Each structure stands twice: as structure tokens, then as C-alpha cells.
Amino acid sequence: MARPYHRRVVRFTMFLASAAFVALLAPAVLAGMPQSTDDGARTVPPATEGAYRWLDPIIDLRALLVGSYVDPIDAPAMQRAAMEAMTKALGDPYTVYIPPADEGAFRRQLSGSYVGIGVELDLDDGRPIVITAIDGSPAMEAGILAGDTILSVDGKSTEGIGAATLESLLPGAPGTVAALVIRRADGNERTLNVPRRVVETPSVKGILRDADGWRFTIDPDRRVAYIRIAQFNDRTLAEVDAALARIRADGVSGIILDLRDNGGGSLTAAVGVVDRFISEGAIVSIRGRGDTGRTWDATSSPEDLHIPMVVLINQGSASASEVVAGALRDNGCAKIIGTRSYGKGSVQDVLQLPDGAGTVKITTARYYLPSGTSPHRAVGASRWGVEPDTGFRVPMTEQESIARAAARQLREAGGAVASPPVIWSSSASITRVAHDPQLAGAVDAIQGYLDMVEWPVVGDLSGDVGAGNDELRSSIEYRRRLLDELHKTDQAISTLRGGGAGVDDPILGNDASLIDGAVELRDRDGHVIGRWIVKDPSALRTGIGASAIPAPEYTPAREPEGK
Incomplete structure (x- = not known):
């Protein structure tokens, strides 16, 4: 007979850009849903007779070990290992048990500011793989790239490492150094010493920063604007609105929206950004197991309905970035340029277990673009993420990516002007001086459309086949x-x-x-x-x-x- 008791857990929903663990999470990852009060608390379902039968062999094994093992038993460690094993058995790196000892670090990461190196990570074959290095973080400055696999931290191998264990290795005191051994996507291994410091989550940026702030106009003659969203958080919509107000005041005929290396963040912010550019239609929907889900539709009346737009994406564009890119294209608002996005399309609930037993993060839903497809990358899948449009795929080499990141950091920090300076209306100059052939392709595309009212081919025609070739x-x-x-x-x-x-x-x-x-x-x-x-x-x-x-x-x- 079932035991008729209920236990309450504190719940909030996360639309995570990273995976089973992150080295940086912003408060805006809560997808616009507040942390629940008593009214929003979820009740643990009552245990059934079947559940108790399921536990019987575990209880029996524990009793045998406690009573017969030759050395004293660490019962809390056994319990923690059993709970971690339950989540690992699902084969989902986004579902993870966080023991009480690691809850503090997990909550600090949710605050939007923490001491660490600034990377967002996923699990791949039992190893942490970089989704993206956070803008302006020590990881980005050290040259860590999307797709890098972290092999060891401070001499400790990451093979088969648990989420909680890795989270305890990457953060640390300001000024300390994380000694990383990484493996590039091409198999080349490197050793990097990355200093830890306070990492903040940036949001909206322009093409460069000077004494007057961000500059958003990239081609004054054709009135083409450039907006880069580094991460979706609680500041994104206000900063996007401020940027749009500035470029509208100057007059705007085309927009380049750069979502490269944006690991995601707030679903609310992502939906709001899309809503700034479409007046009707679906933006995104989420569906869980056995439910009808929820759909977000456009609700605003934007001023710039017919302004041509291109969206830049790459392997580091994940989650909320994929929502924005996919929704803008599916609604006929934008062309997609770059390379295939990461493929992260799941939603997690974070539940605090009763009696101080820890926290569990559970995948409860997947999100779907207006086309009805989910960008989520399933095991063994050949298609995932958001693909560039045909003729708009522009791959970059590792060397180009490193050079682009270094040049971008310099100009965004208000550093010395490149010599010769970049002529932002010239794709040749952008490629040669800014080391950014993808942005050069976006400029060519917008300029070609404004001049000829027809989208030119600016990349190869291979589409997802090209992504596979990469x-x-x-x-x-x-x-x-x-x-x-x-x-x-x-x-x-x-x-x-x-x-x-x-x-x-x-x-x-x-x-x-x-x-x-x-x-x-x-x-x-x-x-x-x-x-x-x-x-x-x-x-x-x-x-x-x-x-x-x-x-x-x-x-x-x-x-x-x-x-």
C-alpha cells in the first residue's frame, strides 16, 4: 500500500544555454519565470507500492554493505553516489543532481557574477566541451574556443568527471590560476594557464567602442547597423531598445544581428528580441512529455518590419540564440549567415529536494521553432541546430577565429585602432584587418540587397552538407x-x-x-x-x-x- 505523504520542493524553470553544468549562469536564465513561492512549489508525488519495490534491492544492498563491509562505511557518500547515478542513468547531460555541499556554488552561478574563468560547457563522451567562452572573460582572453575539450584542470583529469566535481574545480579565489589542458576540434592539444577573476555577463554591443560609447553604424552611406548580443539576460531588452533608438535616429536601412558565440540565456529576452522585429506569428513553443506545451507569439508593432536583416551564427550560438535566429528566419524576417549553431533545445526545472537533500536539475521540455523543428542535437543525429541559408554558409578556420576574437576584444575595449584602420563598409577590409570573413559576408549580403533588391550569394552553396564537411x-x-x-x-x-x-x-x-x-x-x-x-x-x-x-x-x- 502506498504511503500517503507528500513532500514539497522549491522549483524554478531554467532555459539553459549550457549543459549539465555551466561555469557561468545569469539570473536571466530563469526564462522570465520567478523563483517559486509556496504557491509555485511543486509537491513530490506520493510514493507508490511500485516505488517501494523498486527501492527494496537498494535498501537490501545498503544493509549488507553497512553490516558486512570490512571497513567503516561513509553512508552519506553512498547516498550521494546513488542519487548521482540515477540522473546519469538517463543519459542526459542536462539532468544532474547537485549535492548540498555544491549548492552554494550553484546558486552563486545563478547570480550572474562569479569568480572563475568564464566558459559555458557541455558533456561529450564523458568530457566537458566548450560551448562558448564568455565575452571579456579570462577564457576568451586565453584563446579558448567553442568546441575545445577540457582534458584536465589543475592536473586532474576530466574523464568521466561529474558535473558537481567540475563546478568545484573551475571557480576559485580571484587571482588564482586554472591550469587547463585542452584539445582543439582538430585534435591538437594545448596547455593554458587561465587566471580566475570576477566574470560578469555582458549583453548588447556595437561594432566598436570609443569615448562616446558603442558605435552601431557599420556603413553610414547605406545606413547599415550592427548589433551584437553576447548573452541574453535581464538587461538585454533595455539595451536592444536603446540601440534601436540610436540607429533609428540616425536612419537605418539594414541590420546585421550578430549572435556568434552567444551561449544563450533568458527565453524571455530571446522572445522579446524577436518581437522587436515581427508583428505576428509564432516565435517559439515548448513541449514536455504528455503536455500540450506553451507557445509564445508576436505581440508588438515594430517600426522596422521591412528592413532587411542578416543574423550571424556559429558553433558557439546555442539555446536562446537558436530561438532568435530560427524564429527570425522562419517568419521571413532575416537571412542566416555563418555556420551551423550548437544544437541546444531543452528546458530544465531546478528543484530543491526536501530536508536539505540537495538540488536536482531535470530536463522537462524541449523547445520548437515556428517551422515545427527542434534545434536540439540528439545522439546520432545528422541534422540539428540552425543552418545558414543556402549560399550564406561561411566557415572560419581556427586561426581566423582566434585572430577575430583578439581584434574584436581590442576594439570593444576601446583599445588602439588597428593599422591600417578597418573600413567597415568594405568586406575586403573586414576580412583583411578585422580577420572576420563571416562579418564580411554579412556586409556583402546587406549591401547587395540594398543595391539590387536581391540577396547575393556570399558563401558556399553546400548548406548542411557543408556543415557535415566541416x-x-x-x-x-x-x-x-x-x-x-x-x-x-x-x-x-x-x-x-x-x-x-x-x-x-x-x-x-x-x-x-x-x-x-x-x-x-x-x-x-x-x-x-x-x-x-x-x-x-x-x-x-x-x-x-x-x-x-x-x-x-x-x-x-x-x-x-x-x-
């Missing part, structure tokens, strides 16, 4: 680096076996010049299967060394002439 190239580069490491290991093994210098390449020899050489593969009967030109000697040496041995002296049957 990942393919990164994977190939990663494989090449792994093969290099394997080759070095083979050399070390040869040295150890020989007890001395060893032979670097016992199969192909050390002096063989292989670049642009030819490889011919024959089957056991001597028939030619294929011929290849060598472009990567190290990969060839490693591949042969790992999978082949020198053949005995014999002459295989030659392929008959003419075949």
Missing part, C-alpha cells in the same frame, strides 16, 4: 594527429627494444623520400588492387608500421601486361 575535415585532421602520436610511440618502442637509439622506421627506412611517391597494393596473387600518390608520409609510415610486417623474400605473380 566536421569531416576536423575528424580527418584529428585522425592524422593521432597517427602522428602512434608513429612516435612506435619509434619509442623500437628504441626501447633495441636498448639504444633504435631504428625509426624499420619497414620504410629513415631516408626514404615519400612525398608524392606512389603506393601500389597487390593481393596475394599479385593482382594490382590500386595505386595511390603519397601526400602524408607520417600517416603512411604509421599505418604500415601498425598493420604490416616486412614480407619474406618472394616474387609474386605479376599482373599480366595489358590489364
